[in-house]
Amino acid sequence: MITIAAPIIGKEETDAVNEVLRSGMLAQGPKVAELEQAFADYCGTKYGLALNSGTAAIHAALHAAGVGAGDEVITTPFSFIATINPVLMQGATPVLVDIDESTYNIDPALVKNAITPKTKAIIAVDLYGQPADWDELRAIADEHNIVLIEDACQAIGAEYKGRKAGSLADIACFSLYATKNVMCGEGGAITTDNEEYVTAIKSFRQHGMVAPYEYEGLGFNYRLTDLQAAIAVEQLKKVDAFTAARQKNAAALNQGLKDTPDIVIPTVADDRTHVYHQYTIRLTGGQDRAALIDFLRSKDVGCGVYYPKGLHTYPHIAKLGYNQGDFPIAEQVASTVLSLPVHPGVTESDVQTITAAVIEGLNNA
Ligand SMILES: *Cc1c(COP(=O)(O)O)cnc(C)c1O
Numbered sequence: 396m397i398t399i400a401a402p403i404i405g406k407e408e409t410d411a412v413n414e415v416l417r418s419g420m421l422a423q424g425p426k427v428a429e430l431e432q433a434f435a436d437y438c439g440t441k442y443g444l445a446l447n448s449g450t451a452a453i454h455a456a457l458h459a460a461g462v463g464a465g466d467e468v469i470t471t472p473f474s475f476i477a478t479i480n481p482v483l484m485q486g487a488t489p490v491l492v493d494i495d496e497s498t499y500n501i502d503p504a505l506v507k508n509a510i511t512p513k514t515k516a517i518i519a520v521d522l523y524g525q526p527a528d529w530d531e532l533r534a535i536a537d538e539h540n541i542v543l544i545e546d547a548c549q550a551i552g553a554e555y556k557g558r559k560a561g562s563l564a565d566i567a568c569f570s571l572y573a574t575k576n577v578m579c580g581e582g583g584a585i586t587t588d589n590e591e592y593v594t595a596i597k598s599f600r601q602h603g604m605v606a607p608y609e610y611e612g613l614g615f616n617y618r619l620t621d622l623q624a625a626i627a628v629e630q631l632k633k634v635d636a637f638t639a640a641r642q643k644n645a646a647a648l649n650q651g652l653k654d655t656p657d658i659v660i661p662t663v664a665d666d667r668t669h670v671y672h673q674y675t676i677r678l679t680g681g682q683d684r685a686a687l688i689d690f691l692r693s694k695d696v697g698c699g700v701y702y703p704k705g706l707h708t709y710p711h712i713a714k715l716g717y718n719q720g721d722f723p724i725a726e727q728v729a730s731t732v733l734s735l736p737v738h739p740g741v742t743e744s745d746v747q748t749i750t751a752a753v754i755e756g757l758n759n760a
Pocket of ligand 1: 477520
């Protein structure tokens with residue numbers, strides 16, 4: 396089976412974990428500090444922070460931005476659920492706007508229309524590994540004094556006008572979940588230039604603690620362990636090689652699929668790079684996606700649908716007043732996308748197998 400994702404773990408990672416195990420310091424300690432500095436250095440920000448998931452990172456970012464009850468946060472209906480749930484966890488209201496059909500990222504023109512006096516933050520996602528329209532979003536945020544949050548969970552290493560994902564907003568969030576481009580099983584990170592945010596997040600990830608047994612408010616246990624940080628530090632050293640392999644595979648998939656009728660292959664805007672967390676095609680000829688997925692699996696080609704539904708259709712979001720039909724582009728895209736294996740473990744011969752299976756499957760779908 397050519398799986399849709401596969402973590403790549405070398406001797407560097409296992410040695411680093413063993414070293415932490417032998418050190419006796421297993422929880423948040425020097426390896427976490429090393430990872431935080433490495434993230435800041437890699438992304439080109441002043442500060443890096445480690446947390447125990449991407450979801451925790453987004454939650455902590457919203458807390459640092461001062462998002463709370465009565466505030467509105469504008470975001471996309473086409474992402475993983477963890478982009479939006481932390482908005483609700485802070486007691487704020489997510490305000491969704493539709494996406495751009497070619498990049499699948501939030502449409503800045505619609506963001507502009509959705510601003511109200513209650514808008515406190517915008518969360519834009521660098522979906523599949525391609526940065527959102529950050530200059531346009533920055534202009535809107537500056538005009539209305541709104542905090543910009545980058546969900547860069549899928550975009551480590553991607554560039555926008557020469558700047559790295561993680562440095563494109565006021566605060567950025569990464570996931571180190573097992574399937575992500577840089578991973579440690581479960582984990583997360585934040586990058587920012589804002590020292591006040593750093594202070595707020597350090598307290599929030601540790602029960603709201605500001606000095607030994609002094610708690611300034613509600614907080615969580617969102618700490619990463621040194622065991623996990625040790626893996627992520629080694630992974631981050633390899634990220635550019637991982638990205639190059641993903642980009643090479645994506646180019647080969649493009650080559651193999653570009654003349655196939657009634658599909659759309661990924662497009663990359665001129666001023667940015669795509670790190671292909673997912674290589675996602677769209678079936679635009681009304682083909683039966685479920686049948687194609689079954690066919691691919693029968694040929695040992697893994698695939699995935701990211702994401703099958705708009706976030707506004709899930710009950711806890713829909714009850715805010717959203718209905719099917721509210722976001723036609725996101726809905727159309729959600730019902731037609733299909734992601735194919737692109738990770739660094741995919742070989743040239745795997746690419747041949749994948750493209751041949753897609754073409755054969757589409758002829759029957
Ligand atoms: C993975 C992911 C998250 C959540 O990260 P976890 O580490 O799984 O909590 C959030 N947003 C996006 C876009 C993601 O891909």
